[in-house]
Amino acid sequence: MSTFTQVVRFLVVDIVLMVMYFPVWWYGAGTIKIIRVLSWQAQDIVRSLNLKILAQYLFVPMYGLTDIWSRLISFPVRLVHFSLLTLQATAYIILLLALLAVWLLAPVFVVYNIVYQFGIIDTNIYLWL
Secondary structure (H helix, E strand, C coil), X not given: CCHHHHHHHHHHHHHHHHHHHHHHHHHCHHHHHHHHHHHHHXXXXXXXXXXXXXXXXXXXXXXXXXXXXXXXXXXHHHHHXXXXXXXXXXXXXXXXXXXXXXXHHHHHHHHHHHHHHCCCCCCCHHHHC
């Protein structure tokens, strides 16, 4: 094969196929990979905050003291601690879900802006009302 035919093949076939395959990858294998990474991140935050262990020891008095006052004080302290860490983990997981939404909407936003810049669509807000 000559150099010219290799260049033409690259420009016409390979680049066109890559551009056409991009949305398939983005919403297929790419999204699966992103979901897997975000799932690992969510599991890591729950594991690093020790939420499972905190839930197990919620009704156990602190410092091994078993009198009634230690039990009455330990439960609210552990409950507040568990609640705050659960709230932190929930906020982090919501942030991860927002990142997933950005990942899914990014190509739509880019294509919309390209089409808008070429003047193919008119986005006059009053036409929608």
